[in-house]
Amino acid sequence: MTRKGTALMTTSRPRGLTEQAAESATDSACRMLKLPTIRTKFTDMAETAAREQMTYTGFLAELLMAECDDRARRRSERRIKAAGFPRQKSLREFDFEANPSIDPAVVHTLGSCEWVKKGQPLCLIGDSGTGKSHLLIALGTEAAMNGFRVKYTLATKLVNELVEASDDKQLGKTIARYGRVDLLCIDELGYMELDRRGAELLFQVLTEREEKNSVAIASNESFGGWTKTFTDPRLCAAIVDRLTFGGAIIETGTDSYRLAQTRAAAS
Incomplete structure (x- = not known):
């Protein structure tokens, strides 16, 4: 198991998947879990995380915060429209x-x-x-x-x-x-x-x-x-x-x- 705080490496693959398979699996999981922001931003954010050598937990936090912020924005837009x-x-x-x-x-x-x-x-x-x-x-x-x-x-x-x-x-x-x-x-x-x-x-x-x-x-x-x-x-x-x-x-x-x-x- 990867130690908490370990930096992301560009060569890492979840479950031994190829890069293409990993992206496809991420896309499918995000659709199933209704995470549209992570689905659309994951690739770019993953590249940024690898380039900046972010920790796994840091990368996960960035993904989740992006989804939460976008959901809050969409809820706000819906309330303004409903008004x-x-x-x-x-x-x-x-x-x-x-x-x-x-x-x-x-x-x-x-x-x-x-x-x-x-x-x-x-x-x-x-x-x-x-x-x-x-x-x-x-x-x-x-x-x-x-x-x-x-x-x-x-x-x-x-x-x-x-x-x-x-x-x-x-x-x-x-x-x-x-x-x-x-x-x-x-x-x-x-x-x-x-x-x-x-x-x-x-x-x-x-x-x-x-x-x-x-x-x-x-x-x-x-x-x-x-x-x-x-x-x-x-x-x-x-x-x-x-x-x-x-x-x-x-x-x-x-x-x-x-x-x-x-x-x-x-x-």
Whole structure:
């Protein structure tokens, strides 16, 4: 038996196999064990290991870490895709200098996703073009990359889906489905007035998630203006309470940096 720590030799053959037979056996085993990364990278990594005289255990560790890293990447990609984001946005791309109203330290702290782990809410409030949706999508993406189940939706789309589910007597299943994700991102809340039925259905979703799973919303209306969206004052107050209790509120301001960038490019 080879002693632990012995360096790899270019002349070594598992079980006395030829190089071609060894590669074929490795390929078959990786297919059987569902190790696609090792299967595709094994030959190149084996050559590198032999050239650098890595130990057998070191080579094995490199192979397994490559497979684990690739699996983690694929899982992350699947969670991001399942979230249904309309476009890709990241915290790295956000231009904090263009919007000094937003504290980078606060945003990067949120990027650690501790608030999602604790089931806390997040409200992004500000005018169009101030970065609300960018931050909502970017923070949702960070949560997906950190292993959380995330779902993005527009407020009107969510309400319409709930109304249809109620008409089809599927409301309980739909609310439960939205209740299971770790982070529900609701964009463009406040852009359109909701009738009482729609507001009540949205309230049910928020109640299902209260103090269990996080909700993050982006709205162009300050809380005082939410009565335009939720016309019942008591229901409006209850929804604001659900979305703010124990959570973070980021005000992105009123100056559209998108508009400023457009004007600067045109000048």
